[in-house]
Amino acid sequence: MKLYRQIHYLSLDIVLGALATSCLATRLFQASPGWVWWVTLALTVWLLYTGDHLLDAWKHRKLGLREMHAFILRNRKVLIWSMGVACVADVMLIINSLERPVLKVALALGGAVLLFYAVRHLLTRNRFLFIPGELFVLVLYLAGTWMGPFVTRSAELLPSHGMIAVMMGLVLLMNLGIISLYDMHLDSRLGVSSLARTLGQHPTRNMILGAAATAILLTVFQFLVYGIDRYFQFALVLTGMALVLLPVLLMPSRFRNLDAYRLTADGVLFMGFLSLLIK
16 A cells, blocks of 8 residues: 555556546547657646646645645655656657647647646635636546547547547546545645535535446446447446446445545546457
8 A cells, every 4th residue: 555655646546547548538439649649648647747746735835734745745856857857758749749630639728727727726816716626627637638539530420429428527527526525624624625625525425426327327328229339338347437436435434544545546547448458
């Protein structure tokens, strides 16, 4: 568990989860985004999450409430230098090697990400801070991991593609909502406008259960209408993610110890690599 915590503090589990999510989209759209896409996606996700952790750690450095913040502050010099090198490599690859259609979408999304960080860290009295940050993360994460495969797709768009995208969004909502519930008291002490703090514990729990039920119903609908086709297999992968997350929600006493809830919630996205088995 100690090893996992260090991996989590360095945001490496988030990077792997993003690659798995993008892998699922690549198989879904039968796309070929190229090797540059995978490298820049990994670097960009690592930079965004590490930068966010650094800003959070510095802002709350006097409170000393999170072990992650202590780790980040102890290693901030190494992290800042590493971010500098990664940023230069990322920008050079994006500008010189990323396919132009993907580049245009990436620049637009990059502007949205910068706006989100400005609102979250700089404009501290802005009314948009009352909107749970998880909702912004959900949209930006899904758009960021799927834009490369979507733009370079070879498959014709079908209703099933939209269904799988909705299911992916539901799984992400469950993921973020569960972490928000477990971190509710800590977020309150840090003054973070999280999903659970904004909606309340019971509404958030009911929302997560509703997301799981919707994902299962969509899978059943896909089977009844189209049978066991390739899109039904994608639906099964996503339903599996939802079913893995449900015990984390329903049995908090078993998952709170040793941060098992975070290990499960972050690791469930790795199931996206199962899409490599779908032809």
